[in-house]
Amino acid sequence: GAGVSQSPSNKVTEKGKDVELRCDPISGHTALYWYRQSLGQGLEFLIYFQGNSAPDKSGLPSDRFSAERTGGSVSTLTIQRTQQEDSAVYLCASSVHGPPYEQYFGPGTRLTVT
């Protein structure tokens, strides 16, 4: 079946512009995660949605970052007034509610802020 998809695959934007990154999780997966991965670095947790519960926003690095998940499915990560340090690959993952808790990752969106 279809996996997690993300769009766009690449995004180049000018410093100060806003960007929106989209994630389409696997159908039926109630948990959705956003991570940021800078070049050669690990996975930095950003935000976690689980069903109808309030999202865990503890990883968002500043108030320029926000995310929403509409209808328990598609999620959008928005970065306002982008800065050069926002340049990274943004990964989305989804999982089912309950064991085995395997996260299925999308291919990521490579964001470059010039």
Place this chain on the structure above:
Amino acid sequence: GENVEQHPSTLSVQEGDSAVIKCTYSDSASNYFPWYKQELGKGPQLIIDIRSNVGEKKDQRIAVTLNKTAKHFSLHITETQPEDSAVYFCAASKETSYDKVIFGPGTSLSVIP
């Protein structure tokens, strides 16, 4: 909160040799420990996981061991092949209905033909 450390950060082995990656975690309540492999340009993919009710799990050339007392867990890859070259992430979480997975910083494994 949970903190996961991972060593080494880079590892280079000859083809056919074994590779071992070690992780430690801080939260004694964690009971689910997955390992993910990330190939260049792709998202991470689960390769093996272990739960706290077992001490070792094997799947062909890969195995994971868990020492809950010491809060250590390790990934062992035997008979390494060039296609094993990738970044490997360990992770830890509590198997509750609302608990995020905490990842280690990753190990870049290179298998030299």
